Amino acid sequence: MAVLVRVHDLAVSRGGRRAIEGVGFTLSAGEALILRGPNGIGKTTLLRTVAGLQPPTQGRIEADPDAIAYAAHADGLKGALSVAENLRFWRAVFGGPPVEPALAAMNLIALAERPAAMLSAGQKRRLGLARLLVTGRPVWVLDEPTVSLDAGSVALFAGAVRAHLAAQGAALIATHIDLGLPEARVLDLGAHKAAATAPARAPASFDEVFG
Amino acid sequence: MSIWEYANPVKFMRTSGAVLPWLVGATAICLPAGLIWGWSVPEDYKQGATVKIMFLHVPSAMMAINIWVMMLVASLIWLIRRHHVSALAARAAAPIGAVMTVVALVTGAVWGQPTWGTWWEWDPRLTSFLILLLFYLGYMALWSAIENPDSAADLTGVMCLVGSVFAFLSRYAAHFWNQGLHQGSTISVAPGDRISSVYSYPLYTCMLGFFLLFVTLLLIRTRTEIRRRRTAALLAREMRA
Amino acid sequence: MLALLIRDLRLATRAGGGFGLGLAFFLIVCTLVPFGVGPEGGTLALIAPGILWVGALLACLLSLDRIFALDWEDGSLDLLATAPLPMEGAVLVKAAAHWITTGLPLVVAAPVFGILLHLPSGAQGWLVAALLLGTPALSILGAFGAALTVGLRRGGLLMSLLVLPLYVPTLIFGAEAVRRGAAGGDGTTPLVLLAGITLATLAAIPFAAAGALRVNLR
Structure with a gap:
């Protein structure tokens, strides 16, 4: 199996403070890895670092930045645009596969011409997943993807992730609630909480320099 | 030993702490000496006693520009070499520079009233200083608006770079826009100096005094900034432990 | 990049997009100034180049925070940052969209406002040319200010303080060109x-x- 993401001894900082350290994992094609941990430990920060939105404080991330599709709580959807327009835009930006199969996969064809502002929370989430499909990128990095979803929508989400894994994709998911993906590996970040006296091998922020 | 070692806060605190008393002493001698000397010069045959404003106006105007240049250099050092003390020094210098600019503007107005017959004139140099003041204010406002100190240092650094270019551009644009009343450069090394040595020596003393005052204030303020960062960092660590 | 431009233009022209607000603001400025300085055509003609340029500046400033703030809130900016499109390109495109929705209408409508302010007819061409050449700089500098303040609550006022001094050279040369034109030069x-x-x-x-x-x- 091809390794898509390899993380070595990673430390990330949030608000100038070292949040998690010593994190290491590999993610291969067809695999899902779930990051667990209490609120505020730095799951979001870790995901943003893997997605390349912020530099790691320490350690290495080996991944093709053009392989990663990142999705946070906000989906980057414009309420004034229709479902299809939103998807066509992100498809054009990422240069991924066509929009229609993604609409079909997420059961959105009937809603294609509806403005995104008129969708329910579950429909919006499905549109967010369809957006991930049209990026055409193999590694999904998802931050709390099932928050505010009912049981049916969670099952739909799990099905979408499984289909993605079956197509040799991979997923890195941060959550503190059950996703209905029992086959996924779980990494508990609680064990990687940064020590209060952070080692200043390479001070990365004001707090580490002056702490 | 390289100069970059002073970018280490501990080293900086130690060295600056040792230098500071000497700097305070030198400032305390040089600045009053220059101002009193300047006060006692004979009156100018054309401008009368008002010429003495020069001993405040010229050094403060000079420092207003030099401090911005120093901030630009410090910002570049931060952006390129990530030395934290450098970013804090740029932050510490900005209010001093803003005050110098205000002093230059106010003394300029007081000097301009009897000389040109107006408190304010949209003369290119005055205008440039007003714009410089706006840049100082924006820089300080941006520093205080951003909570994360690393982001604040980065963003103000970028703003300082862009601002420098536009302050420079504005200066030339203002010259294009209005030719102005200001005399040309008063002190020059070219032959045929236009200023008598009766004035120039106290003026040099005042300039040195203002420079020493700036360095002293800069060190004190940078030390305060470092201590403030240190308390914030310790507090954060305590809350997490 | 074209997709981003089309999306931004589409968003600006849909309901709630704020298209045309800048123009309306410009109209209000040009209406209020005569109330302030008096209706004498001579006075108005004298100050018209300056008023028109300052009005364009403020109209442009009004919509700057929309350049990045909305995309920041809904996460689009995160996604654009991870997209194959370079960030510099995204900035340029978003500034271009801002210019097309605010700067370009001002350029087109400027002669009408010039008539309102008794701008000599010989200066109309200069006014349009100066606005056409100058307003793109206003948009891109505004994008810089918006980028600096994008994450801040109440960043709008701070952004004005940061952006307006950057507009000084553009304002000076732009208004000077119109003024020389108005003087027949x-x-x-x-x-x-x-x-x-x-x-x-x-x-x-x-x-x-x-x-x-x-x-x-x-």
Whole structure:
């Protein structure tokens, strides 16, 4: 199996403070890895670092930045645009596969011409997943993807992730609630909480320099 | 030993702490000496006693520009070499520079009233200083608006770079826009100096005094900034432990 | 990049997009000034180049925070940062969209406002030319200010403080060109300098703005 993401001894900082350290994992094609941990430990920060939105404080991330599709709580959807327009835009930006199969996969064809502002929370989430499909990128990095979803929508989400894994994709998911993906590996970040006296091998922020 | 070692806060605190008393002493001698000397010069045959404003106006105007240049250099050092003390020094210098600019503007107005017959004139140099003041204010406002100190240092650094270019551009644009009343450069090394040595020596003393005052204030303020960062960092660590 | 431009234009022209607000603001400025200075045509003609330029400046400023703030809130900016499109390109495109929705309408409507303010007819051409060459710089500099303040609550006022001083050279050369035209002279020199500033900002500022955005996203 091809390794898509390899993380070595990673430390990330949030608000100038070292949040998690010593994190290491590999993610291969067809695999899902779930990051667990209490609120505020730095799951979001870790995901943003893997997605390349912020530099790691320490350690290495080996991944093709053009392989990663990142999705946070906000989906980057414009309420004034229709479902299809939103998807066509992100498809054009990422240069991924066509929009229609993604609409079909997420059961959105009937809603294609509806403005995104008129969708329910579950429909919006499905549109967010369809957006991930049209990026055409193999590694999904998802931050709390099932928050505010009912049981049916969670099952739909799990099905979408499984289909993605079956197509040799991979997923890195941060959550503190059950996703209905029992086959996924779980990494508990609680064990990687940064020590209060952070080692200043390479001070990365004001707090580490002056702490 | 390289100069970059002073970018280490501990080293900086130690060295600056040792230098500071000497700097305070030198400032305390040089600045009053220059101002009193300047006060006692004979009156100018054309401008009368008002010429003495020069001993405040010229050094403060000079420092207003030099401090911005120093901030630009410090910002570049931060952006390129990530030395934290450098970013804090740029932050510490900005209010001093803003005050110098205000002093230059106010003394300029007081000097301009009897000389040109107006408190304010949209003369290119005055205008440039007003714009410089706006840049100082924006820089300080941006520093205080951003909570994360690393982001604040980065963003103000970028703003300082862009601002420098536009302050420079504005200066030339203002010259294009209005030719102005200001005399040309008063002190020059070219032959045929236009200023008598009766004035120039106290003026040099005042300039040195203002420079020493700036360095002293800069060190004190940078030390305060470092201590403030240190308390914030310790507090954060305590809350997490 | 074209997709981003089309999306931004579409968003601006849909309901709630704020298209045309800048123009309406410009109209209000040009209506209020005569109330302030009196209706004498001579006075108005004298100050018209300045009023028109300052009005354009403020109208442009009004919509700057929309350039990045909305995309920041709904996460689009995160996604754009991870997209194959370079951040500098995104900045340039978003500034271009801002110019097409605010700057370009001002350029087109400027002669009408010039008539309102008794601008001599000989200066109308200079006014349009100066606005056409100068307003792109206003948009790209505004994008820089918006990038600096994108993550801040109540960043709008701070952004004005940061952006307006950057507008000084553009304002000076732009208004000077119109003023020379109004006096029956030749405004080519300030116009060329204005174009120079616009070209230089278009070339350099996207890098600074993209850097600021990356800092704000991390």
